[in-house]
Amino acid sequence: MLEVNALRKVFGGLVAVDTISFTVPENSILGLIGVNGSGKTTIMNCINGIYDATEGAINFRGTNLVGKKPYEIARLGIGRTFQVPRLFRRLTLTENLMVPVLEDSRSNAELTEKANALLAEVDLYRIRDNHAEELSGGQQKLVELLRVMMLNPDLILLDEPFAGVHPNLCKVFLDQILKLKDAGKSFILVSHDLTSVYSLSEHLLVLNQGKKIAEGNAADIQHNPDVIEAFLGR
Ligand SMILES: Nc1ncnc2c1ncn2[C@@H]1O[C@H](COP(=O)(O)OP(=O)(O)OP(=O)(O)O)[C@@H](O)[C@H]1O
Numbered sequence: 001m002l003e004v005n006a007l008r009k010v011f012g013g014l015v016a017v018d019t020i021s022f023t024v025p026e027n028s029i030l031g032l033i034g035v036n037g038s039g040k041t042t043i044m045n046c047i048n049g050i051y052d053a054t055e056g057a058i059n060f061r062g063t064n065l066v067g068k069k070p071y072e073i074a075r076l077g078i079g080r081t082f083q084v085p086r087l088f089r090r091l092t093l094t095e096n097l098m099v100p101v102l103e104d105s106r107s108n109a110e111l112t113e114k115a116n117a118l119l120a121e122v123d124l125y126r127i128r129d130n131h132a133e134e135l136s137g138g139q140q141k142l143v144e145l146l147r148v149m150m151l152n153p154d155l156i157l158l159d160e161p162f163a164g165v166h167p168n169l170c171k172v173f174l175d176q177i178l179k180l181k182d183a184g185k186s187f188i189l190v191s192h193d194l195t196s197v198y199s200l201s202e203h204l205l206v207l208n209q210g211k212k213i214a215e216g217n218a219a220d221i222q223h224n225p226d227v228i229e230a231f232l233g234r
Pocket residue numbers: 011014016034035036037038039040041042043
């Protein structure tokens with residue numbers, strides 16, 4: 001579904017992503033792990049068009065994404081959440097969900113029904129008229145995922161969905177991911193929560209200082225000496 005080939009992203013003299021290649025098959029979850037500053041978010045930003053790749057190719061179902069704008073990439077079927085959720089603080093939950101579909105050809109009633117159904121799935125329908133700023137950080141992350149789902153993407157990039165989130169909400173988030181996976185969606189998951197990322201991902205990529213140092217399934221990664229050294233410094 002997604003093929004990233006020899007991706008390189010340089011900021012001035014800093015090579016943030018150093019010639020990384022990987023693929024995301026249809027209906028799969030790829031985990032992206034690495035210590036702070038290893039290049040994970042930069043890879044996400046290159047895929048969804050926030051950054052232009054310095055070099056390399058990114059193909060999504062045969063379309064080259066390099067040079068495309070974030071809204072074009074969203075319309076092609078790639079959604080994205082952020083480490084710090086980017087909701088409109090003074091809009092209600094329902095209004096936040098309606099933002100990506102303002103120019104949608106579906107009727108307002110149909111879209112509102114969809115937004116409310118998504119909110120109901122995670123027990124937020126009852127507070128649908130609250131302002132986003134009234135939510136906890138974890139609830140905001142959840143609403144951001146629902147907002148992404150309004151465009152029904154096939155590939156969803158999740159940046160640190162569990163960081164700072166109450167364990168009960170993490171469970172809701174995990175259930176949502178699994179449900180969407182069952183419905184055929186694919187994910188790239190960036191997380192420092194290794195337990196969750198190991199349990200969710202069929203395949204993992206480990207980054208260190210912009211380079212790929214290992215890849216494989218959770219068992220391969222957990223026993224890889226380079227990974228142990230990068231994470232634990234021994
Ligand atoms: N816009 C930018 N301008 C300059 N340097 C940047 C920019 N974005 C990222 N970097 C640098 O690129 C490197 C990789 O950063 P990135 O945010 O991708 O790492 P990360 O693995 O996501 O880290 P974290 O786990 O802390 O989120 C870091 O050294 C960072 O300082």
